[in-house]
Amino acid sequence: MLETMKDRIMEAYGSLLAGRDPRVKDYLLMESPVNMSAILLGYLFFVLYAGPKFMANRKPFQLKEAMIVYNLSLVALSVYIVYEFLMSGWLTGYTWRCDPCDYSDSPQGLRMARVAWLFLFSKFIELMDTVFFVLRKKDGQITFLHIFHHSFMPWTWWWGVSYAPGGMGSFHAMINSCVHVIMYFYYGLSAAGPRFQKFLWWKKYMTAIQLIQFVLVSLHATQWYFMESCDYQVPLFLHLIWMYGTFFFILFSNFWYQAYVKGKRLPKDTQQLAQNGKANGSTSRSNGVSNGHSAHENGIRNGKKHHENGKVLNGKIKKA
Template sequence: MVNMLQEIREIGSHAMDIYDYLVAGIDPRIKDYPLMQNPIPMTMTLLCYLFFVLYLGPRIMASRKPFQLKEAMIVYNFLLVALSIYIVYEFLMSGWATTYTWRCDAVDTSNSPEALRMVEVAWLFWFSKIIELIDTIFFVLRKKHSQITFLHIFHHSFMPWTWWWGVSYAPGGMGSFHAMVNSSVHVIMYFYYGLAAAGPRFQKFLWWKKYMTAIQLIQFVLVSLHATQYYFMDSCDYQFPTVIHLVWVYGTFFFVLFSNFWFQAYIRGKRLPKQDMKQCQNGTAVYNNGKHHENGNGIIHGLTTTNGSVHHENGSVHMGKMKKA
């Protein structure tokens, strides 16, 4: 027993040494930003998120009717559009459209205005992933349980957790390319969600849903290609190659998943009835050929969102009954 206690103390001591070493390596320029002093607040935030969406939220909603959150979703989606536009602009102005070569770009560790601007937008991109946890909370409150897939939960929790470390150690450089591309895709994606949440009167403006998946596939190709060039360079002074490896894995992994979704949904037509494939939208009800279809955020998110499930509730509806209702 004494030996076991001694071993536990030694393990605890080693773990604390590793933790102190990791915290000591955080970029001092970012330590004053919210949730960046150490990984504990960020980890607790994500654990609370998981507890709510997997256990507490469903139990609370079990005996309640789904919330109608149309106005909140419209505001939320268009605010994320504005935030994503700002993030893309800041990434461009802090390096990608000014001094970066788009190949091997090291992290600027100085306190120059441009370097500090990159630190700020890198943190803002990470914080946007925390804001996007609200996606799943909307699913819970609207009782869209089919949308809360393992892939969705995994991406929404694991992505901000890993990016916290990326921002802490490497706020900028070639590792930030995928953040800029991802934010560009989110401008389009959340604009689509905002229009879809606004109701059936915007149906005619949403014919391009199918191409959202194509845009996301292009995103993963760009991200993977940009990361891949690192492995063919004779030398590269980027300071944190682990970030490049992780980005490459992300890009390749999600490209495979999205390609499968594209094939199943738009080639084989298994995920959506063919006549309605272009008409199911985020939070809206669509009437077509006398049938009713309802879908939550059915588009798989970009590198930051990954929900490929599409939910259908079919039932013939006669026009007389519709008018009576």
């Protein structure tokens, strides 16, 4: 029975992989879902367990130069990805409505397949975001939203690139790359040091830009439900993209509410100053009350003592 079940599982797995686009099979990480899944599991193991344990008794690493290079490199890569998406179809023939995937070996079709893979590969590079947080002991930045987004996105996009590298399913990849141009530019300036802080007044709008991204992605996918006919080859991906956009819109909206409405994500130095102010104020008040009370008690005791001494001395003088 176990052998039969194993055979059926392997048969289903083989059938699943047989339907992949042969043009992308030779790209890095595309030979099997096992390798990319292992990388993502290793990522989760590091950021949730091994990394924090390694850093527990160590000082945060100073990675300023590395982070500047990393973030600005991702800006350049994201700009290139956006350009390639536009030139591969979105400005050269796509209708921005029902656009099927081109599986041909035409220069245009191959170019779109290549940039779809490059977008996927950039998601694995971006796992370094969390690695930097761990090594710098920025634990407050490692939220459920952050980890889920960085692990779920590359895993799902591997399947997207494997079966439909292009067409209307690639819209959200292009929009996501546009957002990352802005986002990693912000991170690059932030890593450059305090002298650039005055240029980062637009931090809160980063989340707003991401929310707009998810609205656009969901609206674009929603078109499919109202079309009389559409020959996009893998409708399942459109369902997933719509759910992805809606789900992340909810998560990022909650982040916006917690961070900017309830103010739960103030910078640590601001929080520390506020806490110190409260603590110092409370200490000063308690010290004042305590010192005043002590002085008052000391005054009463000293007065009583002087009074008693006066009575004794006066009595002795009279007796003498």
